[in-house]
Amino acid sequence: MAAGGFCKLPNGTVVVALNLPSPAADAPAGVRVLVHAQNRARALTRLRNLGLRAIYLRGNTAPPTPDEITAVLHHPDGLIWRTTPDPTVLTVELWHPIKALLRRPAA
Secondary structure, three states, X not given: OOOEEEEEOOOOOEEEEEEEEOOOOOOOOEEXXXXXXXXXXXXXXXXXXXXXXXXXXXXXXXXXXXXXXXXXXXXXXXXXXXXXXXXXXXXXXXXXXXXXXXXXXXX
């Protein structure tokens, strides 16, 4: 089970954050995915529709931080990712659209 959490916003929508193993073989070991949707069920459905089938959110162990909420709200798709942050490294990776993670390399 992946760690994750959610935050309900004042307008009634939610931001769901999940730490997942990377779906691509050549991608980094883990990714943090953020989804903005009307409710938790719709957020998970958005991920399942992209091919990430075994996604479940049980509990609220790793809710999104205020910076993560701001990032996903300012993205037009409302669905972004980056590699799981390493607390020992001071560099910060930028957020990527989900299509960059799921894109298949050209043959």
